[in-house]
């Protein structure tokens with residue numbers, strides 16, 4: 001299956017909130033015709049209503065792909081409308097945190113091709129990263145189709161085992177929120193040192209965005225890039241002695257942060 005098949009047979013998006021809209025924005029920008037997309041969502045947002053896609057219309061009987069982007073807690077209510085598409089050629093791609101492939105097989109039929117994916121919201125600007133893993137029925141074809149679709153909104157990595165998905169969710173699914181909070185706290189710290197709120201926020205945003213691009217493009221590791229900023233006995237060293245404190249700094253805090261998110265992903269599997 002390629003993007004031409006998706007355009008011909010249709011893509012159904014179940015749930016089009018923050019993550020669904022971020023991906024849809026990316027796909028439409030990448031050239032997927034709006035008329036090939038069917039969105040099901042009880043309260044479609046302004047973007048969806050203006051995008052030219054089919055909204056809460058009758059669905060094609062056998063679309064190429066169904067994307068499931070409802071909250072894990074809504075799954076039992078939302079999924080039954082799609083049950084007739086199970087056990088067929090329609091590929092189901094779920095982005096829901098914590099919901100296992102086995103759970104979908106139970107709800108849609110054990111012969112349904114299913115890909116479980118974990119994207120993140122930078123997909124809205126083509127800079128997402130999505131991890132994917134498939135069941136046997138999806139196989140390489142299904143994995144390839146999901147990969148093609150998700151590459152339109154950023155990078156894609158294939159996982160060796162589904163169990164890795166909880167930690168992936170804790171790192172890159174939730175990760176943009178950690179980075180946005182870093183921007184918030186960096187700006188607040190600048191204010192505490194006497195800068196205006198606007199100036200401090202402008203400095204914090206540009207610093208995080210610039211460091212992110214440099215980390216992505218440079219040949220050096222993030223560790224070396226950090227060392228490059230740090231003059232012996234200079235300002236950065238003074239700051240990093242606090243931030244990198246092994247007992248109270250960022251390392252133990254980040255371990256707890258990713259650990260808590262990973263654990264929550266595991267818990268969501270149990271409802």
Ligand SMILES: NC(=O)C1=CN([C@@H]2O[C@H](COP(=O)(O)OP(=O)(O)OC[C@H]3O[C@@H](n4cnc5c(N)ncnc54)[C@H](OP(=O)(O)O)[C@@H]3O)[C@@H](O)[C@H]2O)C=CC1
Nearest residue numbers: 015016017018019040041043069070071072078095096097
């Ligand atoms: N946000 C993120 O950064 C990421 C989210 N995810 C996953 O994406 C999924 C969606 O998350 P997110 O976009 O943040 O959540 P949102 O609440 O923003 O989006 C979910 C959408 O589904 C709609 N919905 C609720 N019930 C139904 C139904 N029965 N049928 C169709 N649509 C329904 C909601 O409508 P209403 O608001 O009216 O209830 C809402 O618009 C989750 O499973 C989450 O784990 C994965 C990676 C990153």
Ligand SMILES: O=C(O)[C@@H]1CCC=N1
Nearest residue numbers: 096097169173174175
């Ligand atoms: O917070 C959540 O549960 C979802 C999954 C990853 C990002 N947002």
